[in-house]
Amino acid sequence: MRSNVLLYALVIVIILVVSNNLPTYAQAQLPQLTFLINDESFVPGDVLVVYGKSIPNDILAIRIFDPAGKAIRFESVYADNNGSFTAQIFTWPEPSRNFVYGQYIIEAASSTLPENKLTREVSYSDEKTPVPPITSSDNALSVKLDSPTEISVRKPFRIFVQVTFNGALVNVDNPDDMLKSSHVHLGNSTINLSGKFNKLHEGIYYADVQLDTSGSYIIHAIAFYRGFLAHDSKVISSGSSIGEVQESVDTLKLELDRTSRELNATRQAVDDARETIKRDIETATGSVSQLENASGQINSLILPILALISIIIALQISLFARIRASFK
Numbered sequence: 001m002r003s004n005v006l007l008y009a010l011v012i013v014i015i016l017v018v019s020n021n022l023p024t025y026a027q028a029q030l031p032q033l034t035f036l037i038n039d040e041s042f043v044p045g046d047v048l049v050v051y052g053k054s055i056p057n058d059i060l061a062i063r064i065f066d067p068a069g070k071a072i073r074f075e076s077v078y079a080d081n082n083g084s085f086t087a088q089i090f091t092w093p094e095p096s097r098n099f100v101y102g103q104y105i106i107e108a109a110s111s112t113l114p115e116n117k118l119t120r121e122v123s124y125s126d127e128k129t130p131v132p133p134i135t136s137s138d139n140a141l142s143v144k145l146d147s148p149t150e151i152s153v154r155k156p157f158r159i160f161v162q163v164t165f166n167g168a169l170v171n172v173d174n175p176d177d178m179l180k181s182s183h184v185h186l187g188n189s190t191i192n193l194s195g196k197f198n199k200l201h202e203g204i205y206y207a208d209v210q211l212d213t214s215g216s217y218i219i220h221a222i223a224f225y226r227g228f229l230a231h232d233s234k235v236i237s238s239g240s241s242i243g244e245v246q247e248s249v250d251t252l253k254l255e256l257d258r259t260s261r262e263l264n265a266t267r268q269a270v271d272d273a274r275e276t277i278k279r280d281i282e283t284a285t286g287s288v289s290q291l292e293n294a295s296g297q298i299n300s301l302i303l304p305i306l307a308l309i310s311i312i313i314a315l316q317i318s319l320f321a322r323i324r325a326s327f328k
Contacts, residue, residue, distance in 0.1 A: 035108040035118040042124050044094045050108065051086035054079050059111040062089060067102030067229075077108075092124060095227030097181060101125045101140075102228070126227060141165050141228035145221040151238050156210045161221045162203055163230075169203025170225055179205060181222040186215055211238050 038049035050062055057079060064073035079085040089106075093099050104124055110116035147159035161179060163170040172178055175197040184191040196207040211217060220233045 033108065033110055033116040033118055035120065037106055037120050037122065040120075040122050042092045042122060043126060044092055046092045048089045048092065048106070048122075049086065050077065050089055050106065051084075052108070053083045054085065054110050054116065055112050056081050056083045058083060058085075060085060061107075061109045061111060062087075063107045063109075064089070065105040065107065067100065067104065069105075072098065095126075097222075097224050097229060099124070100224070100227060100229035141170075141223060141225055141230040143221050143223045143230040143232040145219060145232040145234050147219055147234055147236060149234075149236055151211065151236055153214050153238050154210060154212055156208045158206050158208050159219060159221075160200070161197070161205050161207075161223070161232075163205070163223045163225065164203060165225060165228075170223075171202040172225075173199070175199055175205040178223050178225055179207075179221065181224065182207075183220055183222075184209065184211070185218040185220060186211075186213070214238050 033054045034052040035050065036052050038051075039046070042048065048064075054060060060077045060079065062073075062075045062077055063071050066072050073090060075087070075089050077085050077087040095101055101124055104122050106120045106122060108118050142164045144162040144164075145159065146162075148157050151157045161182070163178065170178070176195055179197045180194040182193040182197070184193065191209075191211075193207050193209070196209070197205045198207070200206045209219075215238060217236050217238065218233055219236060220231065223230050
């Protein structure tokens with residue numbers, strides 16, 4: 001009886017182990033994904049064809065990624081009973097801002113076994129030769145953006161964009177056709193710079209921009225030329241900028257200069273008044289001296305006269321006394 005229980009337990013353990021390993025075993029027996037494309041280099045007008053082999057009756061998801069890594073195309077391809085598949089995905093269009101020249105990734109993924117996934121890299125250009133990715137250091141088209149870092153609200157400022165192709169400056173008469181996708185980001189809002197660009201010099205273009213609210217902005221310069229797309233960006237801030245601070249400093253300086261001029265004028269007036277008072281004092285001192293001299297001269301004249309008058313009065317008294325005595 002005990003041996004039967006042990007036998008049953010052993011059979012259950014074996015069944016559990018086998019059942020847990022059945023999916024892995026089944027997957028190991030399934031064919032691996034084979035994914036091929038009809039060419040590695042495409043030009044406008046070429047047809048992209050994918051083919052290969054997967055799980056019977058599988059549905060494969062085919063995605064195309066542009067040079068920036070964004071999925072721009074999705075197609076479903078059905079495998080037959082043997083797992084074989086072939087399909088024309090699409091025809092490569094003329095280059096545009098949505099389909100630029102560069103390196104593209106074609107991806108095939110099994111819907112039955114998502115881990116069955118393969119990719120192929122292809123080039124899209126104006127000739128049947130591979131071209132480097134536009135994100136590499138030696139890309140064909142290059143954009144360089146320059147602008148102030150701090151700007152004032154509701155005051156125009158200027159941004160500059162330099163565009164080169166294979167190291168040479170790109171000279172176009174109408175820069176708006178090349179740069180019209182450029183814009184300015186503020187949160188979820190976007191300010192389009194289309195129609196604002198002008199030519200400053202061969203390969204160098206500018207746009208005058210005015211921002212009406214304070215905050216941090218991202219200027220995104222985008223150039224599309226000869227089928228290639230290039231980008232550059234810069235973060236700027238608006239609000240109480242250095243320019244406004246400088247303006248306040250300039251205003252304060254004007255006020256200080258005005259006050260300084262007024263103080264200088266007041267100091268000059270005080271100095272002039274002091275000199276006038278000094279001259280008046282000197283004049284008064286001279287007048288007093290003259291009066292003193294005149295007073296001395298008057299005294300010298302008056303004293304003899306007084307003495308003479310005294311003598312005359314004494315003689316008259318004496319004369320009156322004699323006359324009176326003679327009458328007695």
